[in-house]
Amino acid sequence: MRTVFFGTPDLAVPIVDAVHARHGVVAVVCQPDRPKGRSGRPAPPPVKVWAAERGIPVLQPETPNTEAFVAELRELRPDMCAVAAYGRLVRQVLLDIPPLGWLNVHPSLLPRWRGPSPIQTSILEGDTETGVTIMRMTLEMDSGELLEQRRTPVFPEETAEELTRRLAAMAAEMMPAAMDRVLDGTAVFTPQDPERVTYCKMFRKSHGFIRWAGPAWRIHNRVRACVPWPAAQTLYNGQVCRILATRVEAADGSAAPGTVTGVERDRILVATGEGALAVLRFQAPGKKPLDMADFLRGHAIRPGERFEDIPDAD
Numbered sequence: 001m002r003t004v005f006f007g008t009p010d011l012a013v014p015i016v017d018a019v020h021a022r023h024g025v026v027a028v029v030c031q032p033d034r035p036k037g038r039s040g041r042p043a044p045p046p047v048k049v050w051a052a053e054r055g056i057p058v059l060q061p062e063t064p065n066t067e068a069f070v071a072e073l074r075e076l077r078p079d080m081c082a083v084a085a086y087g088r089l090v091r092q093v094l095l096d097i098p099p100l101g102w103l104n105v106h107p108s109l110l111p112r113w114r115g116p117s118p119i120q121t122s123i124l125e126g127d128t129e130t131g132v133t134i135m136r137m138t139l140e141m142d143s144g145e146l147l148e149q150r151r152t153p154v155f156p157e158e159t160a161e162e163l164t165r166r167l168a169a170m171a172a173e174m175m176p177a178a179m180d181r182v183l184d185g186t187a188v189f190t191p192q193d194p195e196r197v198t199y200c201k202m203f204r205k206s207h208g209f210i211r212w213a214g215p216a217w218r219i220h221n222r223v224r225a226c227v228p229w230p231a232a233q234t235l236y237n238g239q240v241c242r243i244l245a246t247r248v249e250a251a252d253g254s255a256a257p258g259t260v261t262g263v264e265r266d267r268i269l270v271a272t273g274e275g276a277l278a279v280l281r282f283q284a285p286g287k288k289p290l291d292m293a294d295f296l297r298g299h300a301i302r303p304g305e306r307f308e309d310i311p312d313a314d
Helices: 010-023 046-054 067-076 118-124 160-184 216-225 292-298
Strands: 003-007 025-029 034-036 041-043 080-084 102-106 129-136 146-153 232-236 239-249 260-263 268-271 276-283
Touching: 003 010, 010 025, 010 046, 010 080, 010 160, 025 046, 025 067, 080 160, 102 160, 118 129, 118 160, 118 216, 129 160, 146 160, 216 232, 216 239, 216 276, 276 292
Parallel strands: 003 025, 003 080, 080 102
Antiparallel strands: 034 041, 102 129, 129 146, 232 239, 239 276, 260 268, 268 276
């Protein structure tokens, strides 16, 4: 089967690898190289790196919705297009090209969390369960009929980075078999329940801004959701610092939110609007991330000091 794979980030790499092993991938389509790191130099997306290592052709249109790209896809003569975190909507003229259609991987239990950030949003909102959906791709974002779903718990300390790896591995197991069912005519598609639809937004830098007046569990979820990017952030001594790992603790006293109420060997305790937050991993400006035990060996943080909210601005 001639398969063209659409995908861009790390999440898509195990999936394209599994699809290629079972069905073969004649080309991949991913977003253009983007500036990365302090140098700002363009860096290839992970799926492009994967393809280049195997000599598989790579297409990187700024948008797939041009006549030129439609012609390129037609020339590839795909039987099916497989999609995982490509990051662009496509027109109906593209959807009509492969005779077996398009299958899309979405890392949520659709119709919950349609949109571009289902993993981060699931953690941010405190979901205790999520999963992977394989669906038929349609013109409206994440609205296609469902072919298969697999559920998994969201663990209380799990970060978005860790959950992404788990869901990518699940999807890599599911996608080739789902493609088999379409190929042999045994696939059964089920419409999504419109009464259960929820949406998520593109994650931005401001999603990492901690609001200390909120409850500790909510701040803890924000920290988890923002690993590795954009990282949960707060002001300390007037500088933007990153908080990378936390734990919810019972609160003592009535200190103002953001106040350091205790300093222990491997953590500091910070008051919130409801409960306390233990900060376990920390990154000062221009420094590497450190476990709090290591940070405290070289830096003094004292009870009574304050973490402040960052003003709303991206």
